[in-house]
Amino acid sequence: MKKLLVTGGLGFIGSYFVDMALKRGYYVINVDKMTYAARTDVDFHERDNYEFIEEDIATMSHIPPGVDYVVNFAAESHVDNSIHANEAFYNSNIGGVYNILELIRAKDETDRPILFHISTDEVYGTAHAGSFTEEDKLLPSNPYSATKAAAEQLIFGWRHTHGIKAIICRSCNNYGFGQYPEKLLAKTIEFLLNGKKMTVHGDGTYLREWIYAEDNCEGLLTVLEKGEEGQVYNVSSGEEHSVIDAVKMIVAEMGMTEEEALVHIPNRPGQDLRYSVDCSKARALGWAPKTTLKEYIPTYIELYKKKLGL
Numbered sequence: 001m002k003k004l005l006v007t008g009g010l011g012f013i014g015s016y017f018v019d020m021a022l023k024r025g026y027y028v029i030n031v032d033k034m035t036y037a038a039r040t041d042v043d044f045h046e047r048d049n050y051e052f053i054e055e056d057i058a059t060m061s062h063i064p065p066g067v068d069y070v071v072n073f074a075a076e077s078h079v080d081n082s083i084h085a086n087e088a089f090y091n092s093n094i095g096g097v098y099n100i101l102e103l104i105r106a107k108d109e110t111d112r113p114i115l116f117h118i119s120t121d122e123v124y125g126t127a128h129a130g131s132f133t134e135e136d137k138l139l140p141s142n143p144y145s146a147t148k149a150a151a152e153q154l155i156f157g158w159r160h161t162h163g164i165k166a167i168i169c170r171s172c173n174n175y176g177f178g179q180y181p182e183k184l185l186a187k188t189i190e191f192l193l194n195g196k197k198m199t200v201h202g203d204g205t206y207l208r209e210w211i212y213a214e215d216n217c218e219g220l221l222t223v224l225e226k227g228e229e230g231q232v233y234n235v236s237s238g239e240e241h242s243v244i245d246a247v248k249m250i251v252a253e254m255g256m257t258e259e260e261a262l263v264h265i266p267n268r269p270g271q272d273l274r275y276s277v278d279c280s281k282a283r284a285l286g287w288a289p290k291t292t293l294k295e296y297i298p299t300y301i302e303l304y305k306k307k308l309g310l
């Protein structure tokens with residue numbers, strides 16, 4: 001049984017990943033600091049092949065023996081927060097990765113796990129035309145994506161100099177039940193169900209690629225199982241919608257008008273106009289996303305209604 005040390009496994013995407021990995025028979029040690037974004041409703045704590053350690057990746061002092069992969073999801077992940085105060089982003093997203101690299105380096109070479117690092121399509125910055133491939137330059141535009149790009153640079157440096165083994169995956173925008181309702185779609189559903197208007201930055205015409213968290217995690221596990229050490233993989237859906245169109249899909253499903261549901265607020269500084277990545281490298285490993293946003297929205301709303309007792 002392969003042993004994974006998953007960090008941030010109580011977070012939105014991490015919790016889908018832990019659940020999937022446990023079901024596939026991996027042994028999972030979940031290290032999570034339990035920030036505000038950690039889920040309290042997961043049901044995998046009692047599984048036999050699972051243990052939990054409440055710890056900060058930036059200060060943890062060792063990696064247990066026999067770990068095959070450190071799968072690093074742990075991060076501060078909300079762009080808006082990074083614009084107002086960046087210290088936690090610096091500490092977790094850069095300091096945490098630095099600490100993990102040093103902990104791997106300190107281990108005997110025969111017991112060094114591979115670092116499987118979860119990054120973001122945001123590290124490329126705006127895709128003015130076409131889609132970024134893994135060979136393209138990193139040009140992050142906001143404080144969050146800058147910390148994610150910095151972490152990748154540390155990994156490249158430690159790999160080249162110290163022989164640390166690593167794989168990096170850059171995922172696009174995830175959606176699904178369990179996401180902390182600061183993120184666009186979860187926030188839209190919760191606001192509207194609570195009778196509040198949803199706020200949209202600017203005119204909302206900036207484009208994002210959307211992927212269901214379960215599809216993303218299947219992609220990540222495919223790369224972990226079949227991908228090549230030392231490589232970077234984009235993990236995305238090719239399903240591109242502007243922010244306003246994605247929000248409008250929810251508004252329409254709830255039977256509301258735009259006037260009833262939405263209010264526009266000033267755009268946020270550093271807003272990228274479009275994210276788009278080419279994920280043919282990951283798809284060549286035999287993976288493809290199965291769900292579309294439009295198909296998932298009715299379930300999405302029902303799950304949040306249940307959560308809110310409506």
Ligand SMILES: NC(=O)c1ccc[n+]([C@@H]2O[C@H](COP(=O)([O-])OP(=O)(O)OC[C@H]3O[C@@H](n4cnc5c(N)ncnc54)[C@H](O)[C@@H]3O)[C@@H](O)[C@H]2O)c1
Binds near residue numbers: 170
């Ligand atoms: N959400 C997205 O759409 C998206 C897209 C691409 C990449 N990513 C990346 O995927 C990863 C997970 O994103 P998410 O949306 O699930 O995040 P999240 O904010 O929902 O969860 C983050 C989890 O990490 C934990 N954590 C934070 N700092 C920690 C630390 N220093 N030590 C230990 N645990 C810590 C939190 O308690 C939480 O459980 C992040 O690295 C993010 O950059 C997210």
